[in-house]
Amino acid sequence: xxxxxxxxxxxxxxxxxxxxxxxxxxxxxxxxxxxxxxxxxxxxxxxxxxxxxxxxxxxxxxxxxxxxxxxxxxxxxxxxxxxxxxxxxxxxxxxxxxxxxxxxxxxxxxxxxx
Amino acid sequence: xxxxxxxxxxxxxxxxxxxxxxxxxxxxxxxxxxxxxxxxxxxxxxxxxxxxxxxxxxxxxxxxxxxxxxxxxxxxxxxxxxxxxxxxxxxxxxxxxxxxxxxxxxxxxxxxxx
Numbered sequence: 001x002x003x004x005x006x007x008x009x010x011x012x013x014x015x016x017x018x019x020x021x022x023x024x025x026x027x028x029x030x031x032x033x034x035x036x037x038x039x040x041x042x043x044x045x046x047x048x049x050x051x052x053x054x055x056x057x058x059x060x061x062x063x064x065x066x067x068x069x070x071x072x073x074x075x076x077x078x079x080x081x082x083x084x085x086x087x088x089x090x091x092x093x094x095x096x097x098x099x100x101x102x103x104x105x106x107x108x109x110x111x112x113x114x
Numbered sequence: 115x116x117x118x119x120x121x122x123x124x125x126x127x128x129x130x131x132x133x134x135x136x137x138x139x140x141x142x143x144x145x146x147x148x149x150x151x152x153x154x155x156x157x158x159x160x161x162x163x164x165x166x167x168x169x170x171x172x173x174x175x176x177x178x179x180x181x182x183x184x185x186x187x188x189x190x191x192x193x194x195x196x197x198x199x200x201x202x203x204x205x206x207x208x209x210x211x212x213x214x215x216x217x218x219x220x221x222x223x224x225x226x227x228x
Contacts, residue, residue, distance in 0.1 A: 036219075042221065043118075043219040043220055043222055044205065044219040045219070046217075046218075099162050099164060099170055100145060100147075100162070100209065100215065101147055101162050101170070101173070102147075102157075102159065102217065103159070107157075
């Protein structure tokens with residue numbers, strides 16, 4: 001069975017500082033990988049996804065993530081965060097051979113302070 | 115264009131009552147998913163519809179939960195004899211197909227069972 005571990009439940013950071021949100025997954029088959037963001041009282045929005053090809057994936061709002069197959073990781077990074085990045089971030093996987101339902105991590109709450 | 119819509123946005127019900135939650139996917143999207151977001155369990159997959167195929171109900175937590183999708187478009191999630199542990203945000207997502215395609219999420223229905 002697949003699982004996703006987001007190692008940090010909360011990450012406080014100052015504005016303009018870099019941030020890394022960690023995600024590790026467990027799966028016996030090849031996977032697709034996703035990062036979603038949820039702003040307060042809103043639905044989930046896709047930040048970026050890895051399907052195949054280049055392991056460095058760039059997404060919206062200046063975020064990027066790197067797929068590392070040997071370490072089964074898909075960490076999310078941003079070189080300089082803004083107050084508006086305050087939100088909850090979810091890492092998710094789906095089996096390449098499945099119907100596409102997502103298995104989510106527990107989420108990381110990013111809090112950007114001025 | 116219009117995104118995924120869900121109704122109602124909030125629902126308060128008494129324990130033991132039945133509730134119906136509605137999802138209108140993006141036009142043309144053949145795949146539709148229901149997820150549940152709760153404090154204790156995080157984001158969980160509930161059920162998946164793809165075109166006219168039989169749904170994958172493997173994520174439904176009990177036989178009190180059921181869902182249908184009429185005409186390959188609108189979907190209704192029904193919870194019978196609601197329990198307090200059913201309190202959660204119920205999210206609907208749709209995508210063009212299934213594997214690897216971006217799932218677009220609705221704003222959710224926040225269900226509170228008293």
